[in-house]
Each structure stands twice: as structure tokens, then as C-alpha cells.
Amino acid sequence: MAEQQPILQMQGIHKRFPGVVALNDAQLRLFPGEVHALMGQNGAGKSTLIKVLTGVESCDAGSITLAGKPIRAESVLEAQALGISTVYQEVNLCLNLSVAENIFIGRFPMSRFGIDWKTLQTKAMAALAALNVDIDVTLPLSSYPVAIQQMAAIARALSTDAQVLILDEPTSSLDEDEVGRLFDALRRLKARGIAILFVTHFLDQTYAISDRITVLRNGEFEGEYAAAELPRIQLISKMVGRDIDEAAFARQAGAEIAPAEDEAPFLAARGLGKLGSMRPIDLDIRAGQVLGLGGLLGSGRTETARMIFGIDRPDSGSTQIKGASVNLHSPRKAIREGLAFCSEDRKTEGIVAELSIRENIILALQARRGVFRFLSVRQQRVIADEYIKQLGIKTSDSEKPIGQLSGGNQQKALLARWLATEPKMLILDEPTRGIDVAAKLEIMDLVKAQCRKGLAILFISSEMSEVLRVSDRIAVLRDRQKIGEIAGNDADEPGIFRMIAGGEA
């Protein structure tokens, strides 16, 4: 790469949130006419870095220079005025306004009689033509698919004479063709000398469009590389922070008796997919087995779980439970078939902090029984105490508000809630997020113990080592499709990462 001057340079960026250091000496350089991918795992500090750059957050220390001049944007508008525009994952436009208005609102061309609609249309057409989009700009934005809306958002971002364009996961709701069109547009922008910062979780896309890659890890700058000179496997190892080839990750091999494979699986999904969310996937989840879903963030783990549980309705494929075809069109139906879903976001979707541990544990069971078959407080207490003992929830008694428990114990109570419904299959989405290591190990052992009782478990975690530790089999996902399945005993972390990196194993 030729030695040129970066248009934008961020150096020594520190940002501390209460209790966490989000960015520690992070840096980033953007060059004109280049697409720069910002990579890193969840919590690596990508979004914080972008927020600092676009003025949403201020940094505690560090310098940002744009075209050699130090800048410090205090708001998105100020950043925009400086020439830094951002397009967010969800389209932040007004669907009820016309495409042309969306591109120029706030900067309408005015004539003597007010808004000059004619000039507005011409300008909007020209702005979209620069992105190779030719549509009727007088129609409301809602009449176009997300991809076109995304283009309108980019056109808007560029209409302020942006020098730096930040795309925060712009492709997450686009299909392949649409991504292709977006990339064409980006290439045109590159040719115009605009510096583009591209944030994505899709490895394929990173390599398809990027010239340069900056990797962040745990809020620190890991390195900046030319995309062409960084093999995928190395990129992944830099993101996860382990040298995969050398990492000898010993699996805790237990002498577990895997049930006979010829037995019909408890739940069999065939070609289950949802357009724009997950490509068709086959999964067999067996009683007494843990099926792990392995993959990087954004690979479609949670989406898969949501489809199976009926939260998102798949638009293709079928599901069988114990060989009989079922249509799990809603969580209610899924619960009736014996499924339980322990969701990813403990705080917002899981616990009710103000209620007692007992009430939290009983919640799902009572819901399943219906309001009319009310469990007496005494019955409830028996059940709650039973699970508190069985799962080792550390509390003085079952009447304490659950909000007072530690994260790990809250998670156990959640687990208890679903176990109390005596499900036949349990989906655990990130059951170990945000809790300490000892609690993680405990939770994983509990999962295994439950599994041995004949429960079918679908286990999701962003920590590959955890997936490896508990799973009997692992379905590996990448870019919203299943790329393979391996038996837990044969798998090791480097192997899975090699699979994800694609055929380099």
C-alpha cells in the first residue's frame, strides 16, 4: 500500500465507563479512498470507538485529527458538520417521508415560495445515481426494501460532503444481492476518495470489500493490517486473542454415555430458515444430549434458537418432535410441546428483579398451568426450595427479591424457572454471560447434570471453550448458515475456528 496521509487519525483513546474500561489506548487510522474494517469480538470496544468518533460519547483521553487538524465532536451533528457521517444498522430515516425528503430534510433547497420540490427531486436523483440507484424518489421510503432504504441513508450521509463515512453493521438485514449492490456503491465511493469505516461481523464481507483491517480486543488496539496480508485464521486468532494453531485446549472429557444415535431425535429441524435472518439449517437435538451452537457473534446462533422456539417465524423448513411433524408458530405452542427457552438477556427478558426468588422460579410453571390452577404459596415454596437446594442457589431464603442475588445465582434461578416446568428440551442462550468463572463452571455442570436426566439441550455461548466443554455435538455456524457439525469429543477450539475461517483446516 502506498504511503499516504491518513485523513483521520485517532490516537491513545481512553474511555472508561463506571466499572469498565471500554477503551484503553485504542487507535485507528482511516485513509482516503479505502475501506477500513473494524473487527473485534463482542465487547472489544468497536461501538465505543465509533461513538467517540461521532460525538455520541466523549473520550477521557486521546486525540482525534481530521486532515491534520485536531477535532473533538460533541454531537452527531457536529461530527457531520466536520465531514464524518454515520449510517447505522437500523435505518434511521422517516419511512413516511419521500425518499427525496429523507435524503435532504434539514437542508431543503428553498425557492421564494418555500421548499423547491423540483430541485429537491433532481438533487435526490443525482445523489442516488452516484450510488447506482435509480428509483422514483417521490414515493415514500416505506415503499422500498431495506436495502434501498440503506442506500438512501448513505446518500443522506454523503450529501453533507462527508469525507469519512462510517457504516455500522449495514449488511445485517440485507440479503446477498443487496449486499452486492451495497458493495458496488462503496466501491464507487472509494473511487471518489472517501474514507469508509466498515463494521461487520461477517468475515466474508470483510474480505470482500476491505483494504485495511484494524482489530480491537478487550478495548485495546491489537493491530492494523492490510486485508490482503492477513489470512482469515490469523484474523480470528487476533480477535479471540489466542494463537489458535498452538493453543492446545484440553477438553474436559467425561465418561459420558452418549445415547444411541439411531434413536429418533427429540427435535429435528429440517431446512429451517428465515429470509434476511438465517439460511436454512438442519439440526437434530436428542434427549440426553447437549447440542452446542458454535460460531462468532452474528453468525446466527440466537436467530436459530428464536426460530426453533417460535419467537421468529421461519419462512421455510419444517420441525419434527419425536418424529411427528409440528408447527412451532409461537412460543406458547413451543412451551406446550415441552420446550423451554432461557434467553440471552437476563436483565430485560429474564428475571423480574422486584419479585422474590420463589415468584421468579414459579413464573413459567404458573403460566403453563394457567391462572385457574393456582399453586398455593406453600406448594410454590416447596418447589422453589427444592430447586434452590438442587442448583445450589446461594440465598438465605426463597422470599428474597431476586435482584439482590449475584448474577450467577440469578442465572441459576432462571434455570430453575424453566426446569420447574419440567421441559423435555431446554434452549440456553448465553446462560453464562456476565457471571464469574466459578459460577460459569457451576452452571455448566448443572446443565450437564440435567442433560443426564434425559433432557435435550441446545446450548449457545459466545465462549467457544464453554460450548466445547458441555456439548456432546457442536453445530458450527458462520455468516448465518451451518457450515458443519462435529462430535464434541473430536472437537477442539483451533479446529472449530479453522472451520469458521473456511476450509483452511
Next chain:
Amino acid sequence: MKAMRYINPRTLPLVVTTALFILLFGFGAVSYDAFLSPQVFVNLIIDNGFLLVVAVGMTFVILAGGIDLSVGSVVALSTMVTAALVQHHHWSIWAITPLVLIIGCAFGLLHGVLIQVFRMQPFIVTLGGMFLARGLCYLISIDSISITDPTYTALSEYRLPLGAETAISLSGVIAIVTLLVGVYIAHYTRFGRTVYAIGGNERSALLMGLPVARTKILVYVLSGFCSALGGILVTLYMLSGYGLHAIGFEMDAIAAAVIGGTLLTGGVGFVAGTLVGVMILGVIQSLIAFDGSLSSWWTRIAIGFLLFLFCLLQRLLERSKLGKK
């Protein structure tokens, strides 16, 4: 109108409303001999001019995703302030009119600030304003005040001739001018488009750097202004001020806007549609008046059904749109 084309797929409710109006008017023309005269048509505007003025303000509020329940009370307060000042204190109309308009704007400003700055619900804030303004009426007088001032009576009786046998009142003219200004504001000013943007998606409007706070407050000020102006027209029409004037008027204004194709969730609709909405309410009233045997409460029943119908229509349109995607 050129601007119409911009919101093409959403014009259907307006088209339906207009068709319904023509149908109702046609029905009247066929049923009653005297119905099909220009004067009957113009009377629709004369008799509903104040509703039109208030409904224009209401349309902006609804377009921005809000609601203003205080309009009827502000109308009543305006009639009361006008009547009291002209009858008891012999103020000039040139002093009263600006004062009343300022009071209306002040009410709107209060609503807007409470809603925007203190993040309160428009429903509850303007409900408060509704009680406040209605109560203030009785502070002035608990009885109706008739206006005998010659300027007011002259203005009330003034008719601008429109051809041979047709004439329009001053309030009719003011209503039409208000409507035209409303259409202009909605479609040809930054403020108007910002109102639509806020109604469409307030968060996006903020992120697009639009003056959301200012616009939202101004929308309520505009509604307060329109209510006060409507109050002045009511005073001219009735030649009295009374705390019981315009009871339930806010609901008529909301109904006119909704029947005219404005979506209660905000962001979709036309000021011009509100005219058709008002005219439909008016034509139903005229039909019932021409019939002579029906009680005026049949108007309410008809409006009730129409509202159901239009909300249903809008919902179905939304759904068919979603289905297509």
C-alpha cells in the same frame, strides 16, 4: 396539487373521503330540490368555518404524533374573553383580537413546553389545559354574554358576494385562508416537513438533526392559535360568549382530521384532507336538517359510524402494505 403526488400510496383514504362527500352531496341533491345550489355548498363552509380552523391546527398536532384535547375549551375561553371585553369594557376589536390570539398561543406554548421539556403525555397535558380553559370561562362569567357592539354585529352580518345568489361570510373567508396557509405550511416549509418527520419517527428526526423540540412546541402553539382564531369565528357566528360553547368540539376536530385521512399515530395525512373531513361532517348535518324529521343527534351516530369505517380502512391499508413486503 403537486405535493399530493409525494405521498401517493397514502392518498387513498383522502380519495375515499372525497368520493364519500360527493356521494353524500349527490344524495342530498337528488333527495331535496333546494340542496343543489351553490349557497348550500358555501353554507357548509360558513357553518363549519370555526371547526375547519380548529381542525387545521389539530391536524398539525396529530401529524406530529400528538393530540390536543384543549381546543374546545380554548374556543370557549376565546368567546368569553372577547364577549366580556367588548360588552363590559368596550374594548376595540383591534385590541381584543390580538389579545385573544396571544392567549391561545400561550395555552399552546404551555402545553408544548410541558410535553416536550418535561416529557409528559400530550393526552394528559392537554386534558389539563381543557379543564383549565373551561374553568377560566366561568371565572369571567357563569352566564352567556351577548354581544351587541355594532362593529361585531356588522362583521357578523357581512357577506362577500360570490356571484349572483351566493355569498360567503367573513368567518368563511378566514377559514378558507387558514386552510390555504395550513396547506402551504405543511407542504412548502421546513417546519411542515419536520412535523411530518417527527410524526413518522421522532428518534430518526432527532438523528437527522432536525429541530425536534422547537417544532413540537410550535405545533401546540399553532393549535392554540387556531383554537383562539376559531373562538373568534364562533363569537362572530353566535354573537355571544359562553362557557358552554364548543363542548366536545375537540372530538369533532379530531374526527374531521381522521375522516380526512390523517393517521392518529402521526406522520401521515393532509391538511387538505381535513377540509373534506369537515365538509363531510357538515353535509351530514345539512342532510339531517333538510330531512327535518330526524333529531340532530343522528349526526353523531353517522359520525360515529364514519369514524369506525375510516379507522378500519386505514388499518386495512396498513396491513395490505405490510403484506406486500
